[in-house]
Amino acid sequence: MMTQTWAIFYDAYRALNARKLFWISLGLSAVVVLSFATVGINDKGLTFFHWQIGIDAFSTQFISRETFYKLIFTTLGVRFWITFLATILGLISTAGVIPDLVSDGAIDLVLSKPIGRVRLFLTKYVTGLLFVTLQVAVFTTLSFFVIGLRGGAWEPGLFITVPMVILFYSYIYSVCALLGLITRSTVAALLLTILFWVLNGSLHITESSLLVARTNFEVRVEAIENDLDERTQKLAELTERAVAEPDNQRIATNIVNQQRMLEVRTQELPGEIGNRDLLQRIHFGVMALKTLLPKTTETIDLTERWLISSADMEGLTNQAAQEPAPMTFSTDPDDIAMSDREISREVQDRIEQATRERSVAWIVGTSVIFEAAMLAIACWIFRRRDF
Amino acid sequence: MKPTQNGDDLVIDLARVEKTFKGRVRALDDVQMRVHRGEVFGLLGPNGAGKSTLVKILLTIVRPSRCQGRMLGEAVGDKSVLSRVGYLPEHLRFPQYLTGGQSLEYSAALSNVPRRERKQRREALLERVGMTRWANKKVGGYSKGMRQRLGVAQALMNDPDLVFLDEPTDGLDPVGRRDVRRLLVELREEGKTVFINSHLLNELEAVCDRVAILAQGRLVLQGTMDELTAGQERYTIELASAPAPAALAAAREAAEQAGVSLEIKGDVVQLGVDELNHAQLVMDALRSQRAVIKSARPTRPSLEDLFMRAIIDPHTGEELLPGAASPGSKQETSINGEEAP
Numbered sequence: 001m002m003t004q005t006w007a008i009f010y011d012a013y014r015a016l017n018a019r020k021l022f023w024i025s026l027g028l029s030a031v032v033v034l035s036f037a038t039v040g041i042n043d044k045g046l047t048f049f050h051w052q053i054g055i056d057a058f059s060t061q062f063i064s065r066e067t068f069y070k071l072i073f074t075t076l077g078v079r080f081w082i083t084f085l086a087t088i089l090g091l092i093s094t095a096g097v098i099p100d101l102v103s104d105g106a107i108d109l110v111l112s113k114p115i116g117r118v119r120l121f122l123t124k125y126v127t128g129l130l131f132v133t134l135q136v137a138v139f140t141t142l143s144f145f146v147i148g149l150r151g152g153a154w155e156p157g158l159f160i161t162v163p164m165v166i167l168f169y170s171y172i173y174s175v176c177a178l179l180g181l182i183t184r185s186t187v188a189a190l191l192l193t194i195l196f197w198v199l200n201g202s203l204h205i206t207e208s209s210l211l212v213a214r215t216n217f218e219v220r221v222e223a224i225e226n227d228l229d230e231r232t233q234k235l236a237e238l239t240e241r242a243v244a245e246p247d248n249q250r251i252a253t254n255i256v257n258q259q260r261m262l263e264v265r266t267q268e269l270p271g272e273i274g275n276r277d278l279l280q281r282i283h284f285g286v287m288a289l290k291t292l293l294p295k296t297t298e299t300i301d302l303t304e305r306w307l308i309s310s311a312d313m314e315g316l317t318n319q320a321a322q323e324p325a326p327m328t329f330s331t332d333p334d335d336i337a338m339s340d341r342e343i344s345r346e347v348q349d350r351i352e353q354a355t356r357e358r359s360v361a362w363i364v365g366t367s368v369i370f371e372a373a374m375l376a377i378a379c380w381i382f383r384r385r386d387f
Numbered sequence: 388m389k390p391t392q393n394g395d396d397l398v399i400d401l402a403r404v405e406k407t408f409k410g411r412v413r414a415l416d417d418v419q420m421r422v423h424r425g426e427v428f429g430l431l432g433p434n435g436a437g438k439s440t441l442v443k444i445l446l447t448i449v450r451p452s453r454c455q456g457r458m459l460g461e462a463v464g465d466k467s468v469l470s471r472v473g474y475l476p477e478h479l480r481f482p483q484y485l486t487g488g489q490s491l492e493y494s495a496a497l498s499n500v501p502r503r504e505r506k507q508r509r510e511a512l513l514e515r516v517g518m519t520r521w522a523n524k525k526v527g528g529y530s531k532g533m534r535q536r537l538g539v540a541q542a543l544m545n546d547p548d549l550v551f552l553d554e555p556t557d558g559l560d561p562v563g564r565r566d567v568r569r570l571l572v573e574l575r576e577e578g579k580t581v582f583i584n585s586h587l588l589n590e591l592e593a594v595c596d597r598v599a600i601l602a603q604g605r606l607v608l609q610g611t612m613d614e615l616t617a618g619q620e621r622y623t624i625e626l627a628s629a630p631a632p633a634a635l636a637a638a639r640e641a642a643e644q645a646g647v648s649l650e651i652k653g654d655v656v657q658l659g660v661d662e663l664n665h666a667q668l669v670m671d672a673l674r675s676q677r678a679v680i681k682s683a684r685p686t687r688p689s690l691e692d693l694f695m696r697a698i699i700d701p702h703t704g705e706e707l708l709p710g711a712a713s714p715g716s717k718q719e720t721s722i723n724g725e726e727a728p
Contacts, residue, residue: 007496011482018484105480109541112446112474112551113497114466386408386449 004115005123012127016093022131025089029135032081033142037150041068066153067308073143073158074304082136082165083300088194090132090169091176095190097128098180098378107387121382125177125375129170136165157307164303171294171367172197174374181378197296204297207290210283211351217276219346224269231262294367298355302363305356396424398549398580399445401456401463406440406449406604414440415451416604422597424548427571427581429591431690432601433698433707438584439477441601442551446474459549470498473547477554477584479538483527487518487537490526491544498545505544512540517566531558539567543574550574553584568594592690600697602707607697616687620661623686624670626654627679634676641672661685 016022040047043061045054058068101107101124110120140161148154175196180189235258242251399422406415415437422428432438443449445458447466454463461468481490488509495505513519516536526534535558542550555571556564571594574581585591591598592612599609608615630638630651638656642649645668648659656673658666663685670680688696698707 001499003496003499003501007493011485011493014484014489015482100482103480105476105478106482108443108446108448108476109474109479109494110497111448112469112472112476113494114469114499115497116466384450387443 004113008120008123009127009130012097012124012130015097016131016134019093021089021093022134025086025093025131025135026138029081029086029139030142032077033139033146036069036072036077036143037146039072040150041065066147066151066155069147069151069153070155070158070307073147073161074307077139077143078161078165078303079300082132082139082161083168083296086135086139087132087169087172090135091172091190091193093131094128094173095176095180095193096186097124098177099184099186099189102181102184102382102385102387104387111387117383118379121177121181121379122375125173125378128173128177129166132169133162133166136162155307160306161303164299167364167367168296168299171296171299171371174371174378178374178378178381181381200293200296203286203290203293204295207283207286210279210286211354212347214276214279214283215347215350215354216343217272217279219343219350221269221272221276223343224265224272228262228265228269231258231265234258235262291362291366292370294370295363296367298358298363299367301355302360397457398422398424399428399456399458399582401454403453403455404441404444404451404463405453406437406444407452414604415444418601418604418606420456420599420606420609422580422582424580425575425578426596427575427583427594429583429585429595429598430601431585431588431591431598431694436601437604438601439553442474442553442582442584446472446551470545471548473542473545473550475538475542475550475552475555477557479534479541481526481534481537481541483525485526486523487526487529487533488513488522490537491541494541495544500545504546508544508546512543515543515570516540532560532563535559536563536566539570547579549580549582551582551584554586555583556585556587556590564590588690588694598690598693600694602698608693612687612690615693619688621686622658622661622663622666622683624656624658624666624673624683625681626656626673627681629654630656630673630678631676634673634678637672637676638669641668644668657686661687 038049041058041060041063042052043059044052045059047053060068063071098121101110101121111117140159144155144158147158172193176189176193179192180186183189183192235255238251238255238258242248242255245251399420401418401420404415404418404420405413407413418437418441420441430438430441440449444451444454445463446469447464451463456463458465459468459471482493485493491509491512492505495508496502500508509522510519513522516539518533518536518540521529521533526537529537535555539552539555542552555567559567568590571581571583575596583591583595595612597609597611598615600607635651638651639649642658645660645665647665647669649669650657650659656669658669660666666683670683673680699705700707
């Protein structure tokens with residue numbers, strides 16, 4: 001049994017070894033990691049080789065050297081290179097694994113061997129992950145040394161990236177394997193998988209946008225409701241004061257202003273609640289759909305969540321908080337409503353919280369269920385098909 | 388090894404095999420077949436007759452609609468038995484990035500052959516098919532004939548008890564064909580059972596112990612050449628020229644006296660008997676009328692004759708169309724040599 005499995009893996013390695021794209025991709029991984037090493041950070045800002053680039057927001061005053069390199073690793077290295085460009089190269093290299101397996105002349109030979117169809121298919125599927133496994137393993141190992149040598153932090157936790165990226169790729173590759181089996185065409189499998197990936201990514205962007213909009217309306221509705229409560233209370237106080245001081249013009253003006261604002265807010269509220277409810281319903285529907293599909297972005301985000309803690313990011317966040325305040329919600333000098341900046345901060349905090357609250361079980365669990373479903377369908381087809 | 392008729396000696400014993408593809412194309416209909424241990428068995432038939440489908444069912448590449456039968460003592464479809472089976476597909480395609488030697492090792496590893504044995508057999512088989520020089524070259528650079536030789540070698544890498552060869556001489560030059568014929572004889576001498584699918588009737592006739600003919604998914608003939616031609620022996624007398632009427636009359640009279648049938652086609656006289664003393668009477672009659680005899684020999688139908696006869700529709704008298712039987716059609720078949728199903 002092991003003889004067969006080993007033979008299939010060794011054959012997959014030979015197939016990769018014979019592809020120039022594999023070595024080009026591996027070379028590019030090394031270049032990307034080495035490019036990290038050229039960038040540094042000190043108390044004055046960033047450095048590129050020995051040149052100083054004065055960016056106050058990025059200096060060791062706000063972010064530690066270790067966090068800076070981990071941030072580069074997760075954002076540029078993992079998100080951009082490994083899970084985007086290298087993934088495309090990986091798909092190009094491995095989209096043909098299943099179509100080649102089921103091609104005329106090749107499938108007859110392997111099916112005539114004493115190996116079960118399901119085992120054969122799943123083993124071939126796993127060999128399809130070999131490309132990205134080797135890529136991410138080399139990339140992470142090199143990054144480990146760069147972060148250790150340049151950032152001064154020897155972080156073994158970095159290697160969590162390897163299983164997470166393999167997991168991420170396996171979601172997409174399960175679709176590729178199924179499509180490759182159905183169409184028997186490498187090109188069709190590749191293009192349709194990329195289309196699926198793009199659509200899945202679009203759904204993620206849609207969901208994120210809806211979350212922002214929904215949270216925005218939730219915070220606004222809460223702000224208006226609080227505002228109404230406080231204005232009502234203040235109006236009552238002013239009315240009492242107006243009775244005590246009937247000649248106080250300022251109080252009279254304030255009462256008029258408060259009544260006007262109350263009227264405005266009261267008119268605004270149903271619309272805002274309507275928008276909030278509508279967005280909540282739409283977001284719920286999109287989330288339900290998303291639950292059924294693989295969470296590629298969130299899976300990769302888990303790596304960042306584990307590697308970089310909230311405390312690590314505090315420096316940068318505080319720095320951002322010191323930026324000039326944007327326009328306020330109202331120009332009324334007695335306005336007690338939340339400012340736009342406060343709303344924005346609240347929305348950001350809630351989104352951050354909502355995102356971080358999404359459990360690993362939901363992110364990985366539902367994605368793995370999707371992957372298992374794809375593979376189960378593929379195995380069912382492969383098991384029943386006549387070649 | 389001389390095949391015996393003992394049931395335990397059967398390598399393949401199919402009681403009933405049927406396959407209907409999507410679209411209700413009936414590729415195989417109630418096929419019964421027996422292959423004995425240590426024999427070279429030839430399966431023939433026109434294109435689309437179902438030969439490859441039958442082999443693929445035995446090798447689990449195609450799922451049967453119905454299959455009652457055993458191969459190497461196990462039920463057809465049992466994967467474990469395939470470690471004792473070798474197979475050369477009709478259009479075998481090795482991965483282009485492998486060398487000839489690597490291809491053989493890969494194939495053997497899939498059959499669970501231990502590493503040490505793989506190495507040994509690889510060298511021996513490359514030598515056997517004349518490919519040692521090319522062992523370390525990529526398969527992508529091989530000619531069709533070289534790939535075919537390599538394919539034959541890979542079919543033997545697991546030292547199988549039963550070997551299926553689908554068109555083994557396809558793409559081979561005359562020398563290659565002769566080598567394959569020799570190999571088949573050697574395999575038989577080693578006690579292996581060889582199952583060949585081929586269109587090349589002369590080659591099959593030369594090496595096969597037994598043959599079967601499939602037409603439109605049905606088995607129409609099965610048996611040894613002796614069994615299949617039993618009762619069809621002839622004595623053929625070839626004359627220098629077409630016989631004169633007097634010679635003809637004399638020959639007919641002699642045949643009648645000997646109690647044998649006589650058929651004359653141009654300058655060839657055929658007697659429905661293979662005994663020389665009966666033929667001698669007719670030849671004396673012909674010579675008495677000054678007919679010149681060029682040759683006289685006992686003959687029997689060739690495999691080609693049997694094949695052509697087998698693919699004739701008994702109802703219409705015309706050749707069966709290539710391909711599978713149309714749904715619902717029924718064709719009467721006669722199996723010589725073994726009992727009709």
